[in-house]
Structures are given as structure tokens and as C-alpha cells.
Amino acid sequence: MFGLTALELARMQFGFTVSFHIIFPAITIGLASYLVVLEGLWLLKKDEVYRDLYRFWSAIFAVNFAMGVVSGLVMAYEFGTNWSFFSAFAGPITGPLLAYEVLTAFFLEAGFLGVALFGRNKVGPGLHFFATAMVALGTLISATWILASNSWMQTPQGFEIVDGRVVPVDWLKVIFNPSFPYRLAHMTIAAFLSTALFVGAAGAWHLMRGNDNPRVRKMYSMAMWMVLIAAPIQIVVGDAHGLNTLEHQPAKIAAMEGHWRNEPGAGVPLILFGLPDMEKEETRYAIEIPRLGSLVLTHSLDGQFKGLSEFDAKDRPNSLVLFWSFRIMVGLGMLMLLLGVVGLLLRWKRRLFSHRLFLRFATLMGPSGLIALLAGWYTTEIGRQPWVVYGVMRTEDAVSNHSALALSATLVVFVVVYLTVFGLGISYMLKLVGKGPAEGQRHDGASERKTMRPARPLSAAPDDVDPIPG
């Protein structure tokens, strides 16, 4: 299809399905912790606003959680269908980590999700709060396992290769590999930030439409505080993550910066914009700030780091893609910082809830967290290329022997089904958001049920909202 090779199609297919998938867990992680905060504040302050917000966001959480489970089902099989040589080679390490993730997720679903979603009238407030907290903890533990597995592929250690496959030697080293703490922190904060921006946009949207009430104000205000706090922390963590990458995956950094070669004794400029050209080994139309690259990456004015030309041509990741995916992420991060700071100023001037331009800005920033998160993942994953396990196994050796025709056909099926299914799911979620948090609302019919029967996450969402738009 379009002259793409089987390897490229396999990567596109995996990239497409995992991109759809990651959106849901990211919001799940963020909303789960948000629900803990809401319920904690309600228990502490006994203000009904928090309880109403808990009800409102827990229905949206349920829909989101269900879509994460559905899209995750595919991931559990795609490693084998599309990357069979990778699975056979690295399965002894990535397999157990993935199994732990799945076990954690199901343990959480089996044990606490039901109580959190449906048990409000059945267990005491303390126990219910405990269940909510356990759900949030479970999402974080799940993320930990997945990121341990992913980070091990980026910075592998604690293994040896016996008979053509990896054998774990030290599980602690495998899990706590060099990039793991940075990636875990960066991703967790990204999930919190994405959720805050989403919640904040929902609040701003309602305020713009004149739906001004204490609940909308509260969620909008909480979200803006969260953005103000989390955005700068994320920038610091991201910087540390970058330095870690420079240490362990210098080619990735060179590609992200469009940096090809060093002049003797000179500092490296920071290229703001440009078009890295993989063939000519230069970044065309570069607009640069002298020495800033050195300052950011070596924290000194004339420090140097390896340029992409210093790596074998067959070991270079695609600079054009990385340069831009990285800048999209950083650019959106800066806008988030701006949103947080301006929000603080407006709060101080008592115009946070009424400044129309700012409300519009906050609404537009709603998806920015998720876009930045995806751009960040593209940067780190495409930056790992041409390796699937960095320095150990090449992606071209990992891919199953499927023809381009087979991969094209299944890719089309995935695109059509995913856009339909998750498009409707997201539209349904946005419809729920559009209804806004009601006072003492009763739309969570599920919790009013008389019998203590098990229920699925999606039955926590209202039945009077049709998923099909229009």
C-alpha cells in the first residue's frame, strides 16, 4: 500500500492501535486519582459539591475504563501476531512484566472497581474511599509494569542471551533499568496533566456557555491549580529524562535536536525550527540560538554531545520525525505552563471565571495534554529505532513474516473499526461531559439498584445518552 514495506506497515499498524489505546489508560490514571482527591475533600469538608463532581466524573471514568480494556485486548495479541520474532526473543522478560500488568488490572477490577462505581449506598464512606484509593493505586501499579517493560526495551539490562533469546538474570535490574524512573515519572505526570487539561476544558466550556454553577467552577478551578503545579514539574522531569536519554541513547537526542556534527571547541546551538534531511545529513532552514543546545543538554555553554553523523547510517533514527514530534510536545508543554501562569494571574484579579478569551484558551487546550503525550511517545519510540530492544535486537529482525498485502488489509480494517468504535465511544464521553455535573444528581441509576449484583463499568454511565451523534 502506497509503496510501504511490510516493516513500515507493521509499525504503522502497531503505532495506530497503541496510540488509540494509550489515550484511555492515560485518562484512567488521571481521573482515578482525581476521584480520590474529590472523595477525600468531600469526607473532609462535607461540601456536596465534591460529591456531585465525584458522581459526574466517575461515570465518565467508567466509559473511559471500558474503552481502555477493549483496546487493550488487541495489544495482548499484537506482540505475537505482528512481532513474533521479538516475542520469541524477548518474551522471557517482557512477557512476565505484561502478565503482571494484566493481573494487576484484573485484580483491581475484581476487587475494588465495583465498590467504587456501584457501592456508594452499600458500604460505609470510609470503605468506599478506600476502594477509590485502591483503584487509583491499581492504575499506577499497572502503569509501572508496562513502563518497566517499555523502559527495558529502551535501556535493557539485567539479562543475558542464551540460545538466541534473553534470559533474565536479575529481575530488580530488569525492572529498575536506567530510563525507568524517568519514564514512569514523566508518564504519570503526563497522565495527570492531560486529565487536568481535559477537566479544565470541560469547566471552561460550560462557563462560556453560561452554565455557571459552583460545581463547574470548582472543577475548573481545581484543574487550573493542577495545571499550574504539574506543568512546571513536568518540564523539570522532562529535562532530567532528556539528560538520561543523552547518557543512554545519544542518537535519539541528536535526532531530536537535528544536530549532525560538532565544530571543534564550539558550543552546540539550539535549533528552534528547521527541516532535518536524513540524506544530506544537515538541518535545512535552521533557525538557531547559539550555545543554547549545550546549555540545555550539558548545562554548560560550550559542552558538546554527539551529532547524528557520528553514528553509523544504519543506526540512526529518523531526525525529521523526531525533531518535530519533540517540538510539538515541548511547544504544547510551554502553552500549558502559560495556561497555568495566566490562570493564576486572572485568579488574583478575580477574573478566572469570566475572562472569555482565557476560557476559550482553556477549552482549546483540552486535548493538548493527550496530543503532547502522543507526540512524546512517538519521540521516544521512533527515537529507539532502528532497534526494538535498544542495541540488542533490530526492529527489522523482530517483525513477523507477513506480506505487505496482508498488513495493508488488516490496517484498513483496524482503521475503520477503531474510528467507528472509539469515535463513538469518545463522542459518547463528550456528550456526558456536555451534560455537566448536576446537583445531587440521580443519573447514576446503577447505584440506586436494590440488589447487590455485579455490574460492568459501563453500566455506571447513564442510559439516556445515545452514543451515535445527532
Next chain:
Amino acid sequence: MGIDLPLIWAIIIGVGLMMYVVMDGFDLGIGILFPFVRDREERDTMINSVAPVWDGNETWLVLGGAAMLAAFPVAYSVILSALYLPLIFMLVGLIWRGVAFEFRFKADEGHKAFWDKAFAWGSYIATFCQGIALGSFINGFKVENGAYSGGLLDWLTPFSVFTGLGLLAAYALLGATWLVMKTEGKLQADMRRIGKPIVLVLFVVIVAVSLWTPLAHEAIARRWFALPNMVFFSPVPILVMLSTIALSGTLANGSHALPFVLTLTLLFLGYTGLAISMWPNIVPPAMSIWDAASPPQSLGFALVGALFIIPFILAYTTWSYYVFRGKVKAGEGYH
């Protein structure tokens, strides 16, 4: 090491797969039966009879995939890449019907018919693909140097298409007998009526597969028909026979739970027969569970988590079914 870790994992995955077949089998069966029930209210009752438990049923499928990768990475990579197309379509079918199932509740009246069709189609596709996968598994896979070396369409054989259709019958019968157990009145009577011919079809399928496999695979023939094996294994076909007769009888005589229990017995016997034919291979015809297993460091590490958490999942599953016992009544708004 005295403990046979690959064996323990093979048992865990084998039991998990059986759990999946049994539990997702009857709710896929509900979808397969949908075209035969036209009444809106009856369809609602059918859906309600599985609503509280269906998503837990798919738990076992995800767990199975992850456990295979952890414990038998070579088998996972060979089987999944060999069955690329049927598995992708199975997953797409499962997603499609799962979402249709949920959105059916939320949809306006005008959109319900669309989701009904989507639910049925997804169920047919997922089941047929699973049956194809089963047939290809029995046929075995071409393996060179520990990797799949066959073609894209090796799974497409008369036998696998036959098992695909056979599994449709098996799940339909699970669904029908589940409904006999869970419902009353006209729907229950309809299911008794629909169930009878399916019993016959399924019996023919089981007999055909039981004859076809030893004829096509010498090793399987030797496994079954050599002495003394033949004596040890003879209860399996005899019990299949008895269960089928009992099943026809109980469908007719007004029992509620027995038809479902007997269908489960029938499937369990089929599964046992399969295990006897395949043992100890996880990638037929020649790769055993020990050949395909992860190193002990991986098996042991993952086993700690599995042994700790699987009991919780089992307990929760049992509890879910326990509180959901009894009949589902028409018009009972519960889901």
C-alpha cells in the same frame, strides 16, 4: 529444580482457556442466536441474561494472551503469527460486539436495530475465527528454527472451516441451554425447540472431528488406538454419547439447569479429547511445552503473581455468578 514449571503453566493456561471457552462461549452464543429471535423484548431478556458477567468472561482471553507470552514465548509467537488473519478478525469481532452490547443499552430506540445487527455479526465473526484457529491448531504449524515458516493462508483448510462452523454450533448450544436455565415462558420454550437440532449438529461435528483427526494425523491415531491407551481413553467417547442422549432428553422434559450442565460436560469432554490428542505439544505437531517454555527465572517470577492473584479473580467470578443466580425476567430493567 523439582517443580515442573512448564507443566504448571500449561495447566494454568489450559484451565484458563477452558474457562474462556465456557464463559465467553455462552455469551457469544447469545449473539449467534440473535437472528433466530425477532422479538425486541425477548432480545432484551437474552442480553440481560449475560450482561452482569460478560465482560469478566473476556478477562480470561487477555490473561491467556499475556500468560502465553510470559510462559511460552515461542509458542505465542509461532501460533499468533501463523493465525494472523483469523486472530485479527477475531479481535475486531470481539471489540465490535462488545461495544455493540454496551451501546445497545444507551441507544435511542431508532438505533437499537443497528446495534442488534452489529452484536450478532461480531459474535459470528469472533466465533468462526476461533473455530478456524482451533482447526488450524489441530492441523499443526510449519516451524523452522523455532519460528513459523508457513504461509499467510495455511490456516484456511476444509478442516478448519469445518471446525469454524462446528464452534458456531457449540456456542449456539451453550447460549440456548444457558437461556433455558436463565429464562422462562416463551423464550425458554423457543430455546428448547432451537436447542434440539443444534444438539444433533454438534454431535455430528464431534464425531466428524474425532474421525477426521486420527485419519489425517497418524500420531493422533496411534495415541488413541494403541493398547492400553484405547482402554484408558474409551470413557471419553462413551461419555460423549451418553451426554448427547441425556441432553436431548433434558431439553424435552422440562429440566432447567441440566441441559446447560450437560452441554458444558460435552465441551469439557471435547476439550479433554483434544488434550489427549495433542499432549504434550503446545505447537503441534512437534513442539512440546518444555521446548517452548521460558527460562525458569521467567516462569517462576510470573508464577508468584499468578498464584497470588488468580484465586482472587476466581473468587470474584464465583461471587458474580452466585449473586446473579436465578431467572432473568422479561422487562426487568436490570443490566
